[in-house]
Amino acid sequence: MLDFMFIFFASxxxxxxxxxxxxxxxxxxxxxxxxxxxxxxxxYWTLGADFxxxxxxxxxxxxxxxxxxxxxxxxxxxxxxxxxxxxxxxxPIVGLLGAFLVTTGKALVPIVRAAGGALGPTEPTTxxxxxxxxxxTAFMLPFEIxxxxxxxxxxxAITLARRGEEDAA
Amino acid sequence: xxxxxASHLTALKPxxxxxxxxxxMLVLDLLVGKRSARTVGVFGxxxxxxxxxxxxxxxxxxxxxxxxxxxxxxSIFFRALIISAxxxxxxxxxxxxxxxxETRAEFGPMLVGAALGACLLVSTDNLIMLLVGMELLSLCxxxxxxxxxxxxxxxxxxxxxxxxxxxxxxxxxxxxxxxxGLSGSMWMPEIALAVSEAWSLGDAGQHMIVVIAxxxxxxxxGFKISAFPFHFWAPDVYEGSPTPVxxxxxxxxxxxxxxxxxxxxxxxxxxxxxxxxxxxxxxxVIAVLAAITMTYGNVTAVKQNxxxxxxxxSSIAHAGYLLMGVAVMTTATVDNRAAVxxxxxSILFYLVSYYIATLGAFGCAMAFANRFGAETLEDYEGLGxxxxxxxxxxxxFLTSLVGLPPAIGLIGKWLLFKAxxxxxxxxxxxxxxxxxxxALFYYFKIARALFLRGDTDYxxxxxxxxxxxxxxxxxLIVLAIFTVYFGLMWDGIMEWxxxxxx
Numbered sequence: 001m002l003d004f005m006f007i008f009f010a011s012x013x014x015x016x017x018x019x020x021x022x023x024x025x026x027x028x029x030x031x032x033x034x035x036x037x038x039x040x041x042x043x044y045w046t047l048g049a050d051f052x053x054x055x056x057x058x059x060x061x062x063x064x065x066x067x068x069x070x071x072x073x074x075x076x077x078x079x080x081x082x083x084x085x086x087x088x089x090x091x092p093i094v095g096l097l098g099a100f101l102v103t104t105g106k107a108l109v110p111i112v113r114a115a116g117g118a119l120g121p122t123e124p125t126t127x128x129x130x131x132x133x134x135x136x137t138a139f140m141l142p143f144e145i146x147x148x149x150x151x152x153x154x155x156x157a158i159t160l161a162r163r164g165e166e167d168a169a
Numbered sequence: 170x171x172x173x174x175a176s177h178l179t180a181l182k183p184x185x186x187x188x189x190x191x192x193x194m195l196v197l198d199l200l201v202g203k204r205s206a207r208t209v210g211v212f213g214x215x216x217x218x219x220x221x222x223x224x225x226x227x228x229x230x231x232x233x234x235x236x237x238x239x240x241x242x243x244s245i246f247f248r249a250l251i252i253s254a255x256x257x258x259x260x261x262x263x264x265x266x267x268x269x270x271e272t273r274a275e276f277g278p279m280l281v282g283a284a285l286g287a288c289l290l291v292s293t294d295n296l297i298m299l300l301v302g303m304e305l306l307s308l309c310x311x312x313x314x315x316x317x318x319x320x321x322x323x324x325x326x327x328x329x330x331x332x333x334x335x336x337x338x339x340x341x342x343x344x345x346x347x348x349x350g351l352s353g354s355m356w357m358p359e360i361a362l363a364v365s366e367a368w369s370l371g372d373a374g375q376h377m378i379v380v381i382a383x384x385x386x387x388x389x390x391g392f393k394i395s396a397f398p399f400h401f402w403a404p405d406v407y408e409g410s411p412t413p414v415x416x417x418x419x420x421x422x423x424x425x426x427x428x429x430x431x432x433x434x435x436x437x438x439x440x441x442x443x444x445x446x447x448x449x450x451x452x453x454v455i456a457v458l459a460a461i462t463m464t465y466g467n468v469t470a471v472k473q474n475x476x477x478x479x480x481x482x483s484s485i486a487h488a489g490y491l492l493m494g495v496a497v498m499t500t501a502t503v504d505n506r507a508a509v510x511x512x513x514x515s516i517l518f519y520l521v522s523y524y525i526a527t528l529g530a531f532g533c534a535m536a537f538a539n540r541f542g543a544e545t546l547e548d549y550e551g552l553g554x555x556x557x558x559x560x561x562x563x564x565x566f567l568t569s570l571v572g573l574p575p576a577i578g579l580i581g582k583w584l585l586f587k588a589x590x591x592x593x594x595x596x597x598x599x600x601x602x603x604x605x606x607x608a609l610f611y612y613f614k615i616a617r618a619l620f621l622r623g624d625t626d627y628x629x630x631x632x633x634x635x636x637x638x639x640x641x642x643x644x645l646i647v648l649a650i651f652t653v654y655f656g657l658m659w660d661g662i663m664e665w666x667x668x669x670x671x
Contacts, residue, residue, distance in 0.1 A: 136173065136174055136177060136235055136236075137235065137236040138236065139237075139297060140235060141181075141234070141235040141237055141238065141298065142237070142297050142298050142301040145285075145286075145289060145298075145301050145302070145305060146301060148188055148191065148282065148285065148305070149282070149286075149301070149304065149305045149308065151191070151195075152191060152278055152279060152282035152305070152308075152309055153308050153309070153312070155195065155275055155278055155279070156275070156279050156308075156309065156312030156313075157312070159272055159275045159312070159316075160312060160315060160316075160318055160327075
């Protein structure tokens with residue numbers, strides 16, 4: 001069973017990657033990338049890394065690819081032909097999927113475990129990672145500093161991206 | 170529980186000051202509305218002052234905070250350099266052109282954010298915290314480098330720095346993951362154990378992992394300190410960035426890079442008796458890199474015409490001199506362990522002298538650019554007579570950078586040379602001495618342009634362009650006085666440095 005899942009996810013990643021590299025339409029390429037990244041997330045699950053898998057879906061499949069699609073749509077000349085509304089639905093769907101995976105990852109792992117042999121840690125990791133982030137003797141400080149980092153970088157990004165007052169007028 | 174949390178937080182007072190400063194500046198910017206830049210800047214300076222005050226009150230007894238940060242004399246030394254440099258850069262950013270008025274209020278939080286990252290970077294011995302600190306410093310620097318978005322050069326600098334920096338971070342992270350795989354730990358002392366075990370007991374495969382991991386980690390640190398062959402970003406970024414940012418990159422960022430490099434080398438490679446052959450070869454590689462870095466920097470600087478670009482190459486050369494100290498630390502043999510301390514002391518002392526002179530030199534470049542719009546050697550002709558104070562200060566800083574008496578740079582160079590000779594790296598000392606001669610040539614070119622060339626008519630036309638604010642004058646004169654004063658009375662600095670090395 002695990003072998004089957006490995007083959008399934010690995011070929012998803014591989015085929016998605018190939019399709020992304022060779023498809024002539026850049027928007028289709030972006031969707032092939034979604035498949036490839038999803039395949040990688042599946043590989044993480046088969047290895048028992050539930051948190052990593054969920055993060056992969058949430059950040060890469062969701063955030064990065066949507067960002068990529070927006071970049072494509074806003075920068076290509078024939079962008080007018082691509083309706084943003086058609087893809088905008090993707091963001092909440094992927095978000096919900098990611099949230100679902102994070103919460104149920106715990107339940108998924110034993111199923112994956114039962115299906116095949118023991119690879120990697122046998123218990124779910126999400127809860128442990130969460131505890132480590134809130135433990136003052138473990139990784140609380142980096143966690144908090146990352147909050148500062150996100151704040152400062154957000155301010156910087158807005159400052160760089162916004163138009164000057166004379167441009168806007 | 171809450172008591173321990175309180176003690177953890179007490180140990181991080183300077184960092185809390187900095188974080189608070191960021192938040193206060195961001196909120197003030199919204200509250201004050203138009204023309205908030207000055208208010209925000211003043212509050213930024215007050216916050217940096219507070220951080221400095223909290224830092225100076227920290228006891229020299231080592232404390233650990235949150236299990237990741239070690240507050241010791243070493244980290245206090247480096248954080249003092251970083252925070253005070255940030256204060257001076259903040260002041261220069263407030264009074265000089267380069268940062269436009271409309272975005273000046275947002276510039277403060279970026280600058281202090283970079284300082285916060287740098288402070289954590291030099292204080293930690295855990296790779297996760299190290300990475301977070303380095304990313305905070307780097308991301309803020311990328312944004313600041315591209316701050317003048319309407320200037321093509323600045324936008325290019327920001328983009329270049331981002332692309333190269335992201336790649337260097339990625340390679341470093343890959344090295345970290347190999348070290349984690351080898352040791353199962355993110356804590357440097359445990360990594361040290363695993364590395365020395367892998368080297369003394371392991372097979373060729375494990376040796377390979379140690380070599381690859383060390384190389385990759387060195388890419389990340391080498392990028393921050395702009396050592397050869399990871400220096401290629403430096404000239405373009407230094408030239409394109411607004412000058413206050415350039416001096417931040419050249420001083421605070423480089424100091425932080427050396428802080429973390431020395432701690433990493435010292436903890437991971439030197440605490441244990443790693444087989445001598447490995448360390449010897451590693452040290453030799455660093456010595457060769459040091460020689461190439463300083464030669465490349467100095468020789469290329471000779472041809473430069475733009476002052477900022479010239480100072481950028483000179484800063485690469487200084488990274489080479491500083492790497493000499495690292496080479497001394499890593500080539501020290503088992504029966505000559507004292508050399509490790511000597512090497513470290515010489516780096517730290519040189520950093521102090523480099524810090525004062527480089528901040529000053531970039532400050533003078535800012536002053537001349539502000540007043541006369543002068544950027545190249547031709548523009549500089551005769552400017553020394555038009556603003557003699559700044560001109561004289563510039564000469565003093567250049568004297569220190571070359572390493573001539575009576576400036577502090579001489580003592581720094583002398584200590585480095587002495588350390589290099591003490592481990593038998595004579596050839597490196599010879600190369601460094603030849604380099605100092607080359608450096609003298611191009612620094613003298615600036616001095617000659619300032620005072621020995623040009624005619625006064627040319628100056629009359631330029632003088633109307635702007636003014637050099639009084640505070641800037643004051644800061645530069647104080648730095649110049651420090652350069653000479655510590656060049657004559659270096660005992661205080663020496664004491665501070667040897668305390669930091671303990």
